[in-house]
Amino acid sequence: MHKNNAEDLLRRYHNGQVSEEEKAWVETWYLHMKTDDQTDELTDDVMEHDRQQSLDALLHDINAPRHTRLWPRFVAAAVIIMILAGIYALNHRQKTPQTVAATKPVVHDFAPGSNKVILTLSNGSKVELNDAKKGKVADESGTLINKTADGQISYAKQEGADHLKNQQLFNTAATPRGGQYQLVLADGTRVWLNAASSVKYPVEFSGSERKVELTGEAYFEVAHDQKRPFRVVSNGQRVEVLGTHFNINAYDNEQAVKTTLLQGSVRIVAGANIKTIKPGEQAQLKHGQVTVNAVDTDEAVAWKNGFFNFNDADIGTVMRQLTRWYDLEVKYEGSIPQRQFTGEISRNVTARQILDILSFKKIHYRIDGNTIVITP
Incomplete structure (x- = not known):
């Protein structure tokens, strides 16, 4: 949308020649602008400068790569229209009969989530890692659990420690709603946990496989190990890999369990259903059946990228x-x-x-x- 089109719509609004939807866009932005306690201090020169900057920035966003586009084109265009409308209203506020109270209304809102996780150790004790200091968090029979400088969980086998034999210890990392977290397992596998998710895993991988259990959603970058396959058990299915990048969405309140592959090869096992997917494909488990389709992987991992x-x-x-x-x-x-x-x-x-x-x-x-x- 060119800025001339937006200006034309603004003129039509002023002349009463807009649709009800266009009118709502303009008037909504007008009210937002008028409740700003700094509005009355703006000069005509400043408003004209802001108008041009807003147009240039938002028109650039519309034509930029998809990751910078906030919403479909019609909404981005609407934002431009509303900014123009607000500035137009300010420039002509002496002609506007309506008045707005100087006091801002209290608006209830919800802040976005952040890095939050609760780590449950093998003895059942819990550690809120967002509150824990960086460095050593716990020692699980010779395996050190650390909170890294960038706030992740990592596991490191302590050289010379007397590791327990014939006993596998498990930890569980769980994010609340409004939380996310990243951890590095003992084999080097990296796991990103989305909100309201958990992963249960051994402190130290032993035996012929590396198995973890997932609820909710997680993105995995599995460290390659030809001799020990990595398996993720989640909501009626098992994902088997040797080393690859993939995302699993297994929330209980979603219609299907979705496994999306970005690199390597993944095998999905759900009862008698066995499917192998390639990069760019997604397996969906629904009503006991597994279907495979090509997808836009950006959609599946968008949460991980913010x-x-x-x-x-x-x-x-x-x-x-x-x-x-x-x-x-x-x-x-x-x-x-x-x-x-x-x-x-x-x-x-x-x-x-x-x-x-x-x-x-x-x-x-x-x-x-x-x-x-x-x-x-």
């Missing part, structure tokens, strides 16, 4: 991700809106910012304590 990524997702899919990342609840009043959403947005924004974007697709909501209520 984004929400939706491709024709319904409101239920969107809200389930929001509830986990922002630690909130969702409730529907009346029928569930039948809308499809496509686009990508940072997971660093607040929940209200995302909800305001959804409102441009006629999703209505209110915030009731810790609950987002989707209304007709």
